[in-house]
Amino acid sequence: MNSADDILSVQHIYKIFGAQPELAMDMLNAGADKSEIFQKTGQAVGVFDANFSVRRGEIFVIMGLSGSGKSTMVRLFNRLIEPTSGSIQINGKEITGLPDKALLDVRRKDMSMVFQSFALMPHMSVLVNAAFGLEIAGMSEKERNARAMEALQQVGLAGYEHCYPHELSGGMQQRVGLARALASDPAILLMDEAFSALDPLIRSEMQGELIRLQAEQNRTIIFISHDIEEAIRIGHRIAIMEGGKVVQIGTPKDLLCNPANDYVRAFFKGFDTSKVLKAGDVAQLDPSEAFTPSPTAPSVRSDTPLQDIFHIVASAGRPVAVLDSQGLFQGTISPAQLLQTMSRH
Amino acid sequence: MSDFNLLDPFASVRVPVGSWVESSLTFLVQNFRDVFRSIRWPVDQVLSGIQSGLLSVPPTIFIILAALIGWQVGGRRIGAMCAITLTMIGLVGVWNDAMVTLALVLTSLFFCAAIGIPLGILCAASNRTEAILRPVLDAMQTLPAFVYLVPVVMLFGIGNVPGVMVTIIFSIAPLVRLTNLGIRQVPADKIEAARAFGCTPRQMLLRVQMPLAAPTIMAGVNQTLMLSLSMVVIASMISVGGLGLMVLQGIGRLDMGLASVGGIGLVLLAIFLDRLTQAMGERTNKAAPGTRWFQSGPLGLIFRAKISKPVPAATPQSQTE
Numbered sequence: 001m002n003s004a005d006d007i008l009s010v011q012h013i014y015k016i017f018g019a020q021p022e023l024a025m026d027m028l029n030a031g032a033d034k035s036e037i038f039q040k041t042g043q044a045v046g047v048f049d050a051n052f053s054v055r056r057g058e059i060f061v062i063m064g065l066s067g068s069g070k071s072t073m074v075r076l077f078n079r080l081i082e083p084t085s086g087s088i089q090i091n092g093k094e095i096t097g098l099p100d101k102a103l104l105d106v107r108r109k110d111m112s113m114v115f116q117s118f119a120l121m122p123h124m125s126v127l128v129n130a131a132f133g134l135e136i137a138g139m140s141e142k143e144r145n146a147r148a149m150e151a152l153q154q155v156g157l158a159g160y161e162h163c164y165p166h167e168l169s170g171g172m173q174q175r176v177g178l179a180r181a182l183a184s185d186p187a188i189l190l191m192d193e194a195f196s197a198l199d200p201l202i203r204s205e206m207q208g209e210l211i212r213l214q215a216e217q218n219r220t221i222i223f224i225s226h227d228i229e230e231a232i233r234i235g236h237r238i239a240i241m242e243g244g245k246v247v248q249i250g251t252p253k254d255l256l257c258n259p260a261n262d263y264v265r266a267f268f269k270g271f272d273t274s275k276v277l278k279a280g281d282v283a284q285l286d287p288s289e290a291f292t293p294s295p296t297a298p299s300v301r302s303d304t305p306l307q308d309i310f311h312i313v314a315s316a317g318r319p320v321a322v323l324d325s326q327g328l329f330q331g332t333i334s335p336a337q338l339l340q341t342m343s344r345h
Numbered sequence: 346m347s348d349f350n351l352l353d354p355f356a357s358v359r360v361p362v363g364s365w366v367e368s369s370l371t372f373l374v375q376n377f378r379d380v381f382r383s384i385r386w387p388v389d390q391v392l393s394g395i396q397s398g399l400l401s402v403p404p405t406i407f408i409i410l411a412a413l414i415g416w417q418v419g420g421r422r423i424g425a426m427c428a429i430t431l432t433m434i435g436l437v438g439v440w441n442d443a444m445v446t447l448a449l450v451l452t453s454l455f456f457c458a459a460i461g462i463p464l465g466i467l468c469a470a471s472n473r474t475e476a477i478l479r480p481v482l483d484a485m486q487t488l489p490a491f492v493y494l495v496p497v498v499m500l501f502g503i504g505n506v507p508g509v510m511v512t513i514i515f516s517i518a519p520l521v522r523l524t525n526l527g528i529r530q531v532p533a534d535k536i537e538a539a540r541a542f543g544c545t546p547r548q549m550l551l552r553v554q555m556p557l558a559a560p561t562i563m564a565g566v567n568q569t570l571m572l573s574l575s576m577v578v579i580a581s582m583i584s585v586g587g588l589g590l591m592v593l594q595g596i597g598r599l600d601m602g603l604a605s606v607g608g609i610g611l612v613l614l615a616i617f618l619d620r621l622t623q624a625m626g627e628r629t630n631k632a633a634p635g636t637r638w639f640q641s642g643p644l645g646l647i648f649r650a651k652i653s654k655p656v657p658a659a660t661p662q663s664q665t666e
C-alpha cells in the first residue's frame with residue numbers, strides 16, 4: 001500500500017493532559033510508564049506515541065476500553081484537543097500547527113463528526129440541524145437546505161425535516177447527527193461511539209445503514225467503538241488501544257489469529273469466531289486425496305463465514321470441498337478440522 | 346498612640362473609611378461633575394421617549410395591545426391576566442402614575458440589558474472576569490440603597506434620570522449573573538459539536554450559546570424587572586415620580602389610603618410584568634413542537650386566515666414550506 005492511498009497519517013502523536021507536559025514528555029522519553037508519570041507529576045498521558053495511517057475509502061475502527069485514549073485520539077484529528085507533539089497529515093496536509101482560520105476550513109470541509117450523545121441543537125428543526133455545518137461555512141440558505149434534504153434522504157429521514165430533535169427517538173436523532181455530518185460531504189467522517197447510546201436492535205440497523213452508505217459513497221470513516229462485535233462487523237481494519245498506546249492494527253482476522261498480547265486476546269473472549277473466519281481460512285489441501293468435481297458432492301465457497309457451513313460439514317459423509325470465487329479447488333474441510341479450529345480460538 | 350491595648354486594638358487603631366469616601370466624593374464632584382452630567386443625556390432621551398410614548402397611548406388601546414401581546418407569547422390565560430391587571434390599575438385611578446413608573450422600569454431594563462447581557466457574556470467567557478465582577482455585583486445588590494442615594498444626588502442631581510440610575514445599579518446584578526450562568530450551563534457536547542463543525546467564537550455565541558441560554562436570560566430579565574419595581578419606591582426619595590411617589594407621600598402624611606392605592610398599583614404592575622416575561626421565558630424553553638411562533642395566538646389566526654384562502658386544505662406541513 002503506497003502513501004498516496006493514505007488519507008490520514010499519524011506520526012509519533014503524544015497527548016499529555018496537565019500543566020507541565022514537557023516534564024511528562026521527558027519522563028516518557030526516559031522510559032517511564034503512564035501510572036508512574038501520573039503518580040510523580042500528576043500529568044495524565046492520553047495518547048502515547050501513536051503511529052498509523054488510514055487508507056482512502058476504508059472504515060477504520062479504533063477500539064479500546066474506556067480510558068484507553070480512543071476518544072482523545074479522534075479529537076486530535078480535528079484538533080478539538082491539541083496534540084502535545086507529533087504530526088497529523090490529511091491528504092498530505094499538515095494539521096498540527098495550522099492557524100485558526102485554516103483549522104476552521106479543515107473542520108468545515110475535510111472532517112465531520114458524529115457524537116455518542118447526538119449533540120443536536122434543541123432549538124433547531126431537523127432540517128436546520130442537518131444544514132448546521134453548511135450554515136456555519138456560510139452557504140446560502142437555499143443551497144444548504146437542498147443539500148441537507150439530500151443528506152436526510154440518504155439516512156431515511158425525508159418527511160421529518162420540520163420536526164424538532166426532542167420529538168424523535170434516539171435512533172432517529174442519531175440519523176440526524178449522521179445527516180448533519182454527511183451534508184458537508186467531508187473527506188473523512190469521524191464517529192465517536194456513534195451507536196453506543198442506542199438499543200441493540202437499532203444499533204445493528206444503524207451499523208447496516210453505515211455499511212451501505214460507505215459502500216455507496218466510498219467514504220473514509222474513522223469509527224470509535226468499545227464493542228468488538230461492532231468493530232468486526234463494520235471495520236475493514238481495526239486499531240486496538242490500551243492505556244494510550246496503539247497495541248495492534250490489522251484486519252479482524254489478523255487480530256483474531258495473531259493477537260499481539262493478552263489484552264487483544266481478551267477482547268475476543270466469548271466472541272463467536274465463526275463470524276470472522278471463512279471457509280477458505282480453514283480448508284486444507286490433502287495431497288493424498290485428489291479433488292474430483294462431482295455434482296452430488298457438497299462444496300462451499302471459500303468466502304463463506306464458518307458459521308454458515310456447520311450444517312453442511314456435519315451432514316456430509318466426507319470432507320467438504322472448498323472452492324474459490326473462480327471455482328478453483330482450495331482444499332477440504334472435515335468435521336474434525338472445523339472443531340479443532342473453533343476450539344483453538 | 347500611647348494607650349495601645351493588644352486585647353482591644355480597635356480602640357486606638359481605626360481605618361478612616363468614612364472620611365476617605367467623603368474626600369474622594371468631594372474631589373469627584375468638584376472635578377468631574379460635567380462628565381457625570383453628560384452621562385444623564387442618553388438616559389434622559391430613552392426615558393422621556395418611553396414616557397411620552399406610554400402616556401400618549403389611550404388606556405383602552407394600551408390594554409387591548411397588552412392583552413394581544415400576552416396572548417401571543419403565553420396563550421389566552423396570560424392575555425386575560427394582562428387585561429385584568431391593567432384594567433384594575435385604571436380602576437383604582439393610578440393609570441398615569443403607573444405609566445410613569447412603567448417608563449422608569451422599562452428604561453432601567455433597557456440599560457440593564459444593554460450593559461448586563463454583554464457583561465454576562467464576558468463573565469461566561471473568562472473565569473478571571475467573573476472573579477473580578479462577582480464581588481462588585483454582590484456589593485451593588487446588597488449595599489443599602491440609601492448609601493448610594495446621596496452620592497448619586499451629588500453627582501447627577503435629583504429627578505427621574507438619577508432615579509433610573511439608582512435603579513440600574515440595584516437591579517442589574519441578577520441579569521449579569523443569570524446570563525453568565527445560562528451560557529455556562531449550555532451542555533458541553535453541544536459546544537463540542539459546534540466546534541467540530543467549524544464555528545467561530547462569534548457563531549458559537551449567536552447560534553448556539555445565546556439561544557440555548559435564552560430561558561435563563563429571560564429569568565434574569567424577569568428578576569431585574571421585579572427588583573426595579575421595588576427600587577422605584579426608594580428612588581422616589583430623590584424626587585422620582587410615579588407610584589413610588591404616591592407611596593412616599595402617603596407615608597409622609599400618614600395618609601394610609603394614598604399609600605395603599607400606590608402600593609396596590611405597584612403590585613398589579615408587578616404581576617403584569619412578571620407573568621408576561623415569564624411566559625416569554627417558557628416559550629423559548631419549549632421550542633414549540635412543530636409550529637413557528639407566528640402560527641399560534643392572534644397572529645396565528647391572521648396567518649391561517651390568509652393561508653387558507655389560496656390553499657383550501659392547508660396541512661401544517663405545507664404551511665411551513
